[in-house]
Amino acid sequence: MVELSALLIEIGNVITFVTVVLALNLMAGYAGIPNFGMAIFVYTGAFVVGALSVRFALLLLAALEPAALEALLGKPAYKPYVGDMSLVEIALFKSMEPTINRSLIPELSAVLSQKALVAVAVLLFTFLVATVLGVFVGVISSYAAVRLKEDYLAIALLAFSEMMVQVFFAQTDSVAGGRYAVYAPNVWPSELSSIAAALPPAVKPELKIGLLLAIALALVTYLYAERIANSPMGRALRAMRDDEFALSTYGRDIPAMRLRVMMLGGAITALAGVVYAMSFQPVIKATDYTRLTWTFIPWAMMIVGGMANNLGVVLGAVVIYVGRKVLEFSLPELFDLLRSVGIGPEGAAVDVLRAVAPNIFVGVIILLMLYLRPKGLLEERPGRTLGGRLRDLMEKFSR
Template sequence: MESLLGYMLYVMSLLTAGGIYALLALGLNAQWGFAGLFNVGIAGFVAIGAYTYALLTTAVSPLHLGGFELPLIAGMIAAMITSGLVAAIIGVICIRLRSDYLAIATIGIAEIIKLVLKNETEITNGPRGINKIPRVWEHFSEERFYSSWPLSWISDVPGWEAFFAALPRWWWQPFFALTILLCVYVVYLLLERARKSPWGRMMTAIRENEHAARAAGKDVTGRRIEAFILGAVIMGFAGALLSMHLRLIDPTNTFDPAKMTFLVWVMLIVGGSGNNKGAILGGFLIWTLWSASELLINGTINLITTYIETADVGILRTRAGFLRMLLIGLVLQVILQRNPQGILPESRPAATGNTSHKAGVKGD
């Protein structure tokens, strides 16, 4: 019974984190899949969302600015807005240039965001990060929430204390997981709608033939900036959810630019860029593989250490973690070369990607 509960909770956490990554992949799909924009600063946008949410919703703390104790939903909305604003600024500067420049600029902005989060100790508590970030559902069991409106209408403080004491410790987990899945579904519906709208069809037209779209008087740059902002808003939102999931965020470990950004890219490309279902599939699939491989690695290390007693578990464990990264990198390369459309290819007639710039040497 205990172990069954353990498995259930493991599945819950897989769905939670997988769902957050699926949202990130959806956000990236809006940028890359719809508009062919190469964003490698995903971790930066996630960090903006996460910190905005954290600062606005946490309880007052001497360690960092605020917290402002705002309603959770206000924190989430603000997370989307700030992330979108930063994207707008980068977009206006870089989107008219070729994709490589956007890639460099986004990797740069992710670094700058990290620097600000690390250095502005007064606001962000620097490298030590922000703790006790309220998590949807679970937050009801914190005193500052049940002692205030609207919960205070239903019962008084001792009543709520007794109620939450009676629940199992994990009571919020299924609710939280379901909320995330619901968010994924809603974002999916909205993106599908955007994709099929005149706006989405124009994006497709732009990618198929940028010159023709420009010649037809379409504001190609404007549309691209919109897609970039749309994706960043989704990433900011996912950042807010991620900060809830983790409850403790810090600039370096939580938002490791390489790891997080890279995982999301692998997810989208494996799942199928341009296809929202593919983005979601990739998110859950790669996240499951990623965390399952951790179990596998731990199992293997235990096995090794039982036979070779001299082996250093600590070293084995850290090295194995890097090996995992290496392998997922190779997975990306293989998919990129063998099956660049991913598992669920984009459903539109023409070829993928931006065909206006060729790396090779062909006649014009």
């Protein structure tokens, strides 16, 4: 059962990457916005789960179920940390304190599973706020540079992401746990959990719900991206990527177009971050949302799969994720083999090499792909706005 859970979490991770890469592909592949700050968008979703949904749930309990809140936050063990604060103050300012957070979250999850109404409200809040914040971050991260050339845009987005991660990292207790983790609550009412529990496979019901959510989000994102790709918007986005200047002399407002793409891509990425933090990585730490994992690897997936090809980037996500995992797990055996002929690494080297090899692998793959197959595994295709009717029109005019 442990093995199966671990496997399902890996699958959940892959699906999260699929959604993130599809959003990145909209921004970078189609619209040509070099978003080197993807990490902050994923973290935005995780932040909503870890820092905002918990506070919202506690405040909702304060309004609807004061007794339940008293049981959660009124513990004598919390006294040294909270002093004379009221329960609402504790909920707002101390619920992310590592010691309190650690014991609070499992209990909050238990309460939520019994109060379906509150749980559903928290769920709605989480998705809604993540969407709004994703849009917001999309705007503020790119606003200063949407009028400028891609270089500036790339630098501004990268700088914004790196800076924000540092800011959240530095918030040691009051905002989101900082370098100490905060935990994601389970927000599923027991009715839903028991339905999920009855379904195969035999793993924790919340993992199954999370997987279903992740699949639904990835699917909707894919369908959306395909629709946009085959619409007049897709055509305008590709034109903007090719030559934003020429497009602006054809009446398109480039900064506005870029901002709209950033808003939408930001919202999708933040939602992916929500599902990921709720279901696959419930220990939320700002420093886990690194440029490597959530910016660079999605870029690698997109480049390998093929920019501006939605099916391609999904394929790229699977190839890169599985490739990294295979490398990580097969290295020890490879080292054993090398050692048996006397050239393998020993001791500390084994762990270090095992940690860095998948990253170096991704870097090398990117350089090789850019050189050998810059269009990726699946190439970009022209948009099909009219589908089969274009054929008819072409024939009509050929006569």
